[in-house]
Amino acid sequence: MKNEINFKYFLKLFLLLSISPIVIFPQTNIRIKKFFSGEKVNDIVLDGSKIWAATEGNGVSVLYTKEGRIKTYSTENDKLSNNIIFAITKSKKYIFAGSIDGLFIFDKRRKRWAKRKFGKGGQLGNYIRDLAFDEKGNNLWIGRFQYLSRFSLRKRRFYDYDLTRNNDEKTNSVTALKIDKAGFLWVGTDNGLFRIDISGDIVDTLNLDYFSNKNNLFPKSGTMVSVSALLFERNNIWIGCNKFVTKQNPDFNSGGLYKWDGGIEWTLFDKSNGLGGDGISALAIAGNYIWAGVYDFGINAKKEYGRGISLVNRITGKITNIADENLPVSVNAFLFDGENMWIAADDGLYKLDITNKLLNWE
Numbered sequence: 001m002k003n004e005i006n007f008k009y010f011l012k013l014f015l016l017l018s019i020s021p022i023v024i025f026p027q028t029n030i031r032i033k034k035f036f037s038g039e040k041v042n043d044i045v046l047d048g049s050k051i052w053a054a055t056e057g058n059g060v061s062v063l064y065t066k067e068g069r070i071k072t073y074s075t076e077n078d079k080l081s082n083n084i085i086f087a088i089t090k091s092k093k094y095i096f097a098g099s100i101d102g103l104f105i106f107d108k109r110r111k112r113w114a115k116r117k118f119g120k121g122g123q124l125g126n127y128i129r130d131l132a133f134d135e136k137g138n139n140l141w142i143g144r145f146q147y148l149s150r151f152s153l154r155k156r157r158f159y160d161y162d163l164t165r166n167n168d169e170k171t172n173s174v175t176a177l178k179i180d181k182a183g184f185l186w187v188g189t190d191n192g193l194f195r196i197d198i199s200g201d202i203v204d205t206l207n208l209d210y211f212s213n214k215n216n217l218f219p220k221s222g223t224m225v226s227v228s229a230l231l232f233e234r235n236n237i238w239i240g241c242n243k244f245v246t247k248q249n250p251d252f253n254s255g256g257l258y259k260w261d262g263g264i265e266w267t268l269f270d271k272s273n274g275l276g277g278d279g280i281s282a283l284a285i286a287g288n289y290i291w292a293g294v295y296d297f298g299i300n301a302k303k304e305y306g307r308g309i310s311l312v313n314r315i316t317g318k319i320t321n322i323a324d325e326n327l328p329v330s331v332n333a334f335l336f337d338g339e340n341m342w343i344a345a346d347d348g349l350y351k352l353d354i355t356n357k358l359l360n361w362e
Contacts, residue, residue: 032326033351035063035070041344043088043333045095051335051342052095053349054085060097060104063349073106079113080104089131089140091153096140098128103142103151120160121146132177132185137198141185143174148187161202163187163194165210170224175242178230186237188227193239219266222254231283231290233314236261238290240280243297243304250299255279257292257312269312274319277307284334286341290314293331293343306330306346327352 040056051063059074059082073079080099087098095106102117118125121144130143142149146169148161164172168191176188179198187194192212200207213221221241229240236259243255255278256270269292270278277294281304284291290312295304306329309322328345335342343350 031353033353035349035351036061037348039348040346041332041349042086044335044342044344044349045088045090046335046337046342047090047095051349052088052090052097053344054088054097055083056085057083059083060085060088060095060106073113081115087128087131087143089133091133091135091138091140094153096131096133098131098142100127102126103128116151116158118144118147118149118158118160129175130177132179134179134183134185134198136183139198141177141179141198143177143187145173147172148174163189165192165212170226171210171212176227176230178232180232180237186230188230188239190226191224193225193227216264217266218258220254220268221256222251223249224253226253228280229283231285233285233290236314238283240283240292243277243279243295245297245299246302247299255297257283257290259314267317269317269319274310274321275312276310276321277305279304281306282331282333282344284336284341285314286336288313288315291334291336291341293334295330304330309343 036053039058041053042056043054045052049065051065053061055061059072059080062071074083075081082099082101084100085097089096093108097104102115105114124145125147127145128142129145132141134141138153140151142151148163150159162172170191171189173190174187175190178186180186183199185196185198187196192210195209196202197207202208211217213225218225226242226244227239228242231238239258239260241255242253244253246252256268257275257280259267269275275294277296279295279297280292281295282293292310292312294307294310296307297304308327308329309331311320311322328343328347328350330346331343333344341352343352
């Protein structure tokens with residue numbers, strides 16, 4: 001099921017999305033299409049012309065974008081043994097879905113699902129928060145609530161890695177994974193960030209760097225730094241952080257979006273300089289803009305409140321918050337396919353059509 005919404009008042013959004021001094025607006029409206037209405041979509045990946053979606057309660061759903069057809073794999077049709085899926089990614093031969101109860105692997109050629117559970121870390125060790133596939137090494141990296149794991153497709157073997165630093169288990173609780181152009185694996189955790197040279201033995205500390213809020217890193221951060229999202233552009237890494245506070249510890253995880261040049265220059269974006277919320281749920285890049293899903297955290301209710309989408313101009317640092325009732329409030333993931341921005345949200349999957357709206361994409 002899908003709904004199509006035509007905007008009558010489009011100019012403001014066009015201006016927000018402009019990425020160069022010269023912008024051409026050849027049409028008079030922007031369209032939004034919504035899919036999987038009412039479903040919570042946690043993550044998405046593009047595989048050819050198909051969008052694979054990790055949903056919370058309906059397993060894995062597939063959108064055939066050319067036809068508008070949807071197919072679902074769940075407990076309802078006995079394809080999966082668990083419907084709560086948090087992360088999804090792909091390789092040439094497989095689709096990988098991380099659930100609350102282990103890893104699901106879909107063989108595209110055989111059209112079959114297989115499941116892998118992990119021994120280390122107990123039940124929480126089977127709670128998979130993020131996935132990243134390394135094409136060069138033919139490895140799937142698996143971010144678990146406890147431990148980082150690697151699935152070698154060549155050897156058909158799994159390997160577990162304990163990242164614990166200073167006896168702090170939160171440093172071994174993986175929250176985000178991203179591989180940069182140089183081939184380094186960046187691992188966000190509930191307390192800090194790792195950069196790992198995966199071309200060598202990652203057990204060797206020479207191949208692993210750990211960054212916490214010590215030694216002038218993550219300036220103005222809270223007691224701990226819980227990383228929620230990672231993004232690379234040019235020589236910078238953008239680091240989104242979770243916000244979680246209590247009355248007893250109002251600075252526990254203060255959140256924020258950091259732009260780091262990998263050296264000494266850190267720039268913090270948060271509510272104090274215009275960001276729509278201090279918590280960051282997702283990041284993407286399109287042209288000169290960083291798209292950030294933002295939220296706030298209520299101390300009394302102890303829950304997150306979605307605050308929509310903030311755009312950060314990566315050249316000027318200017319922040320613009322998009323406030324439109326037709327766009328989702330709670331954003332879980334972005335996917336930019338070169339023409340459309342796909343937005344995974346608490347109430348479905350949104351497709352923001354910006355075809356031919358912008359003159360120059362960098």
